[in-house]
Amino acid sequence: MNLLIKEKTKKIDRLVTHKVWGVPIFLLLLLFIFNVSFTLGTYPMMWLQSLLNQLSQLLHQHIPDGAFKSMLIDGAVNGAGGLLVFIPNIVLLNTFISLMEDSGYMARVVILLDKMMHKIGLHGESFVSLVMGFGCNVPAITSTSGVSSRGSRIIAMLIIPLMSCSARLPVYITIATIFFPDSTGTVLFSLYMLGVLMAVVMAKIFKLFLFDEEDIPFVQELPIYHFPSLKQTAEHVWSKTEHYLRSIFGVIMVASILLWGLSYYPRPTEDMTPAQQKEASYIGQVGKFIEPALAPLGFNWQSSIALLSGVAGKEIIVSSLMVLYDDKMDNVGGTNLAQRIQYVDPTTQQPPLTPLSAYSFLVFVLLYFPCVATLTAISRETGSWKWGAFALFYTTALAWLFSFAIYQIGSLFL
Amino acid sequence: MGAEIQNILVALILAFCVGYVVRKVRCFYRNRKTAGNKCAQCTSSCLLKELNRK
Numbered sequence: 001m002n003l004l005i006k007e008k009t010k011k012i013d014r015l016v017t018h019k020v021w022g023v024p025i026f027l028l029l030l031l032f033i034f035n036v037s038f039t040l041g042t043y044p045m046m047w048l049q050s051l052l053n054q055l056s057q058l059l060h061q062h063i064p065d066g067a068f069k070s071m072l073i074d075g076a077v078n079g080a081g082g083l084l085v086f087i088p089n090i091v092l093l094n095t096f097i098s099l100m101e102d103s104g105y106m107a108r109v110v111i112l113l114d115k116m117m118h119k120i121g122l123h124g125e126s127f128v129s130l131v132m133g134f135g136c137n138v139p140a141i142t143s144t145s146g147v148s149s150r151g152s153r154i155i156a157m158l159i160i161p162l163m164s165c166s167a168r169l170p171v172y173i174t175i176a177t178i179f180f181p182d183s184t185g186t187v188l189f190s191l192y193m194l195g196v197l198m199a200v201v202m203a204k205i206f207k208l209f210l211f212d213e214e215d216i217p218f219v220q221e222l223p224i225y226h227f228p229s230l231k232q233t234a235e236h237v238w239s240k241t242e243h244y245l246r247s248i249f250g251v252i253m254v255a256s257i258l259l260w261g262l263s264y265y266p267r268p269t270e271d272m273t274p275a276q277q278k279e280a281s282y283i284g285q286v287g288k289f290i291e292p293a294l295a296p297l298g299f300n301w302q303s304s305i306a307l308l309s310g311v312a313g314k315e316i317i318v319s320s321l322m323v324l325y326d327d328k329m330d331n332v333g334g335t336n337l338a339q340r341i342q343y344v345d346p347t348t349q350q351p352p353l354t355p356l357s358a359y360s361f362l363v364f365v366l367l368y369f370p371c372v373a374t375l376t377a378i379s380r381e382t383g384s385w386k387w388g389a390f391a392l393f394y395t396t397a398l399a400w401l402f403s404f405a406i407y408q409i410g411s412l413f414l
Numbered sequence: 415m416g417a418e419i420q421n422i423l424v425a426l427i428l429a430f431c432v433g434y435v436v437r438k439v440r441c442f443y444r445n446r447k448t449a450g451n452k453c454a455q456c457t458s459s460c461l462l463k464e465l466n467r468k
Binding site: 066067068071251257258261372376 | 416417419420421423424427428431432434435438442
């Protein structure tokens with residue numbers, strides 16, 4: 001029986017770890033997973049959105065006008081609660097990833113890509129940490145402690161933030177489903193690939209200019225293929241979904257309410273429109289201050305504030321967008337961010353974000369500064385705050401340059 | 415629910431939220447100063463637990 005399984009494993013490996021077909025098979029599989037997750041996830045997503053709309057309307061009808069009502073609807077339900085609609089997508093995506101990991105295929109992918117990485121100068125030992133970075137950058141950075149060479153370890157830590165962690169996923173899903181409804185999976189795939197590509201390029205640059213050391217071969221024992229158990233997969237998916245739910249009802253809820261407070265106060269005078277009130281609020285003043293730095297990338301002050309709030313955690317970006325584009329601002333009603341974010345302002349004749357600026361926004365989210373926890377982890381593991389500061393500046397500069405190029409070059413054609 | 419009660423409720427909730435942030439920052443700073451991996455526990459305890467289990 002064991003021999004038969006080993007024989008089958010060898011046969012499958014001949015195809016999926018093939019030096020020519022191996023990588024294209026993996027890329028096609030990823031593309032398929034992203035597209036299936038979003039196609040299947042659209043229906044439960046719509047049901048959850050309709051439930052949220054009903055809850056919002058119920059609160060609207062039963063609570064008299066005032067600060068508490070606004071906080072409950074705009075801050076809690078539309079802000080943090082709005083992230084609940086992405087749970088079906090996250091569950092589906094995590095199920096596929098879990099199946100790939102538990103079946104033994106992911107271990108092959110590590111070996112497959114390691115061969116490629118060596119060719120461009122990236123260390124084999126640190127590759128597992130890079131893959132872990134797709135889950136969360138913090139434990140990925142901590143896990144580099146197993147890398148024997150200090151130079152390779154620091155390079156790995158510096159490029160891990162370019163691996164698209166799961167906290168960035170809700171941002172991608174939100175923006176991509178609004179602006180690219182027919183190609184959400186492909187847009188997501190392009191972002192993940194861009195992250196990997198940038199990590200490879202930056203590793204090469206760091207190796208050339210900062211640490212020039214010899215490669216050490218990467219050795220890993222490959223498990224035989226097996227059908228993942230339902231219990232194991234369910235545990236895996238639940239663990240990730242639970243983490244997401246905890247974030248929504250913890251740090252994201254708190255951040256949304258605080259952001260609501262900063263956008264609600266000081267209270268406006270009688271003759272101010274809701275949009276003018278938002279601009280005059282505390283957060284509006286900060287947004288207007290930083291807007292010129294991000295305007296060349298196609299972002300208005302609301303998007304700039306959402307990006308700034310992402311310093312604490314990337315998931316907060318979505319709830320910030322939902323709070324800042326609340327329904328009173330443009331009188332389009334409903335809790336649907338899609339309507340509010342694409343609403344054409346009658347004075348400027350421009351929507352807050354266009355498909356081009358939305359893609360530029362997504363690229364910025366992919367590349368810009370890592371969250372505080374990641375920066376602290378880099379500083380702690382390298383033993384110096386300088387590396388943390390370096391990671392902060394180089395990723396932000398990279399994000400600015402890329403988004404600038406995408407928006408400005410794209411504007412010439414679109 | 416009168417406007418005054420609504421304002422009091424909002425003030426209490428905002429105070430709780432500010433307290434939550436202060437507690438998180440203090441925990442983060444304290445753990446960073448003391449020992450190794452604890453700093454990540456404030457933000458990604460579940461993931462670290464999962465990692466240890468593996």
